[in-house]
Amino acid sequence: MTDMLKNVECGAIIQVIGAGSGRTFDIDTARYGKIIMMTDADVDGSHIRTLLLTLFHRYMRPMVEAGRVFAAVPPLHRIELVQPKKGQDKYVYTYSDRELRDKLMEFQSGNVRYKDSIQRYKGLGEMDADQLAETTMDPRHRTLRRINLTDLEAAEQVFDLLMGNDVAPRKEFISSSAATLDRSRIDA
Numbered sequence: 001m002t003d004m005l006k007n008v009e010c011g012a013i014i015q016v017i018g019a020g021s022g023r024t025f026d027i028d029t030a031r032y033g034k035i036i037m038m039t040d041a042d043v044d045g046s047h048i049r050t051l052l053l054t055l056f057h058r059y060m061r062p063m064v065e066a067g068r069v070f071a072a073v074p075p076l077h078r079i080e081l082v083q084p085k086k087g088q089d090k091y092v093y094t095y096s097d098r099e100l101r102d103k104l105m106e107f108q109s110g111n112v113r114y115k116d117s118i119q120r121y122k123g124l125g126e127m128d129a130d131q132l133a134e135t136t137m138d139p140r141h142r143t144l145r146r147i148n149l150t151d152l153e154a155a156e157q158v159f160d161l162l163m164g165n166d167v168a169p170r171k172e173f174i175s176s177s178a179a180t181l182d183r184s185r186i187d188a
Contacts, residue, residue: 010055021059027066035063036144038072038136040123041095045074053147053155064147073143074127074136078119079103081112093135095143 004010005021014021019030037052039045049071056064063069075093077100084090092114094100100118107114121127124136136142161169 004055004058013052013055014059017060017063019060019063025060025062027062027068030063030068032068034068034070036070036072037147038074038124040121041074041076042122045123050155050158053152054159056147057152057156061152064149064152067146067148069147070144071147072136073145074121074124074132076100076121078121078131079107080115080117080119082114 005014017030017032017035019026019028035056037049039048039052056069073095075095076097077094079092079094079100081088081090081092092103094103104114106112119126124132127135134141160166161173164170
């Protein structure tokens with residue numbers, strides 16, 4: 001058994017899905033028709049999603065091949081409009097820093113007023129239950145991204161680079177990437 005399978009959380013996920021793992025994985029015995037990963041919208045959430053994708057890639061790959069694994073896309077920001085127009089939502093959610101900048105420029109050019117205190121979610125736990133339900137869980141409003149084999153292979157490569165036993169490629173990646181680092185994207 002690898003370290004991943006010894007991990008309590010990974011073991012619990014495999015157990016809950018109920019279809020075994022690795023060569024013994026049997027998709028026909030899976031308890032669920034769809035698996036939705038819900039992680040924070042920040043870099044920590046991306047790291048956790050990479051770990052989960054690696055788990056599925058290595059031990060439950062048929063779920064992905066069958067198109068049954070999804071990632072929920074939670075918002076990163078919430079903008080509260082001041083006196084929204086009829087039919088306009090009071091809250092506008094954005095999913096990236098670029099989308100936020102674009103939306104704010106759109107509001108400014110259209111003379112749409114919004115409160116200066118824009119909510120930035122550091123994690124799903126910062127949302128109240130209604131916000132989480134509306135933006136990330138309600139099938140009428142949520143965005144799901146179907147995970148495919150390309151996603152799995154990319155996750156596996158990142159996982160091996162950043163967490164693998166071979167130090168030289170990781171050191172080279174860190175050294176070469178440091179100059180291009182956007183410090184504003186680092187969570188405080």
